[in-house]
Amino acid sequence: LKEEALTAIDQVSSLDHLRELKVKYLGKKGELTAVLRGMGKLTPEERPWIGSLANEVRTELEETISQKQTNLEDQAIEEQLKSEKIDVTLPGIPMEVGSVHPLQLVIEELEDFFIGMGFQVAEGPEVENDYYNFEALNLPKDHPARDMQDSFYITPELLLRTHTSTTQIHTLEAKEGEVPVRIISPGKVYRRDDDDATHSHQFTQIEGLVVDRGVSMSELNGVLLALIEKLFGEETKVRLRPSYFPFTEPSVEVDIYHPVKGWIEILGAGMVHPRVLERTGYNPERYTGFAFGIGVERIAILKYNIDDIRHFYNNDLRFLRQFKSE
Ligand code: FA5
Numbered sequence: 066l067k068e069e070a071l072t073a074i075d076q077v078s079s080l081d082h083l084r085e086l087k088v089k090y091l092g093k094k095g096e097l098t099a100v101l102r103g104m105g106k107l108t109p110e111e112r113p114w115i116g117s118l119a120n121e122v123r124t125e126l127e128e129t130i131s132q133k134q135t136n137l138e139d140q141a142i143e144e145q146l147k148s149e150k151i152d153v154t155l156p157g158i159p160m161e162v163g164s165v166h167p168l169q170l171v172i173e174e175l176e177d178f179f180i181g182m183g184f185q186v187a188e189g190p191e192v193e194n195d196y197y198n199f200e201a202l203n204l205p206k207d208h209p210a211r212d213m214q215d216s217f218y219i220t221p222e223l224l225l226r227t228h229t230s231t232t233q234i235h236t237l238e239a240k241e242g243e244v245p246v247r248i249i250s251p252g253k254v255y256r257r258d259d260d261d262a263t264h265s266h267q268f269t270q271i272e273g274l275v276v277d278r279g280v281s282m283s284e285l286n287g288v289l290l291a292l293i294e295k296l297f298g299e300e301t302k303v304r305l306r307p308s309y310f311p312f313t314e315p316s317v318e319v320d321i322y323h324p325v326k327g328w329i330e331i332l333g334a335g336m337v338h339p340r341v342l343e344r345t346g347y348n349p350e351r352y353t354g355f356a357f358g359i360g361v362e363r364i365a366i367l368k369y370n371i372d373d374i375r376h377f378y379n380n381d382l383r384f385l386r387q388f389k390s391e
Contacts, residue, residue: 066096067122074129080137087130097123164389168269168377171365172251175271178295179249182288184273187248189232191255194222197231202312203340210311215257225255228358229272230312233337236274237345244352246276251361262373263329269361274337276347276354282315282336285355289319289334296368297321304328313356314338321367329367332359 070090077083090097100119104112165173176186189197195206204211214227232250240246250272258264275284286305293303302322310316313335320328334357339349347354362374369388371377376384 066090066100067125070096070122070126071129074126074133077133078137080134080141083130083133083137090126091123091130097126162389164385166377166385167365167369167371167388168361170388171361171368172269172271174296175292175359175361175364176249176251178292179273182291184247184249184275187232187236187250188252189226189229189235189250191226191253192219192223193226193231195224197234198224198226198228201234201341201344202230203338204311208311210309217255217257226252227256228254229270230356230358232272233274233312233341233356234345237276237342237347242346244277244347246274246354249273260375262375263326263363263366265362265374265378267378268374271359271361273334273357273359274354275356276337276342276352278352280336280353280355282355285334285336285357288355289332289357293319293321296364308333308335310335312338312341323367326366329363330360331363331367332357334358 070086073086074083077086089095092098097119101116104116107115180186198216199208199211200206216227217225219225229250229252232248232252236246236248236250251269252272253267254270255267258266260266273288290303293301304320304322306318306320308316308318310333313333316333316335318330319332319334320330323329334355337354337356342349342352342354362377365371365377366374
């Protein structure tokens with residue numbers, strides 16, 4: 066029995082198996098225990114001899130098992146350490162570094178420019194009610210000029226803003242008649258325009274608004290021309306066209322000449338209409354102002370020579386990767 070047990074223990078290679086053997090030989094129903102239990106059947110002369118022999122075997126088996134257990138445990142730790150070893154000389158997995166979206170690059174460049182001229186950056190909601198998008202901007206219901214900006218309505222009163230001019234009203238209301246007002250406001254706008262190379266149903270504008278005593282059209286021209294020079298350089302051909310917006314009087318539109326695409330309209334602007342000032346608590350006899358709305362995609366198209374406005378929205382990494390700053 067002893068020899069058999071010792072050989073079995075020696076051959077064991079897993080801790081689980083060793084535990085089974087321990088039960089088999091030394092457990093309550095184990096083989097050695099059975100021998101000790103059977104002592105009653107022996108003669109008195111045999112008993113001490115068999116008893117001490119059985120105990121000897123028990124001690125030896127116990128020691129061998131515990132020795133084997135230690136060995137197996139050490140071995141397991143060894144193996145774990147080996148398998149968890151990190152080879153610090155292996156090459157790493159390269160991580161993709163993203164790039165700033167070209168529209169965001171243009172927004173940031175324009176923000177820097179205007180902040181340098183004393184403007185503050187304001188934001189407004191993309192879901193608006195009729196009042197902020199039209200009514201307060203001198204576009205009463207059934208005004209024909211509402212058709213200039215075909216809208217996405219959410220309810221009869223709520224719509225996705227069609228331009229950032231909504232922020233003019235929010236800003237003037239918040240200022241409560243205080244001057245100077247000098248803000249820009251970038252953000253997304255939505256129109257039911259048919260998508261083509263230069264039109265998108267969702268695009269980005271940067272609104273600008275200045276209200277103070279003695280603000281003039283020539284100051285507006287100066288700001289816009291300085292901006293264009295900063296963006297495109299002195300040589301760029303610029304065209305200011307008289308235009309019409311219900312919330313400015315007089316109004317202009319600005320085009321930039323592109324050698325391939327021809328004239329591209331980049332912004333609308335004008336002197337804030339007296340009715341807009343009045344409605345928001347500014348006396349038009351005392352204060353004047355100018356406003357402008359810049360098409361950010363159009364600037365990006367010209368600046369980066371992009372052939373189609375839809376590239377900005379397709380999330381094609383081959384397009385976006387070209388705007389990595391380093
Ligand atoms: C307006 O949205 C006026 N709110 C601008 C304004 C502000 C005038 C303040 C006076 C005072 P307009 O609809 O022209 O105007 O749009 C302004 C600019 O946004 C355009 O010059 C053009 O650059 C750009 N734009 C207009 N529609 C689209 C479109 N569908 N996709 C891309 N860009 C567009």
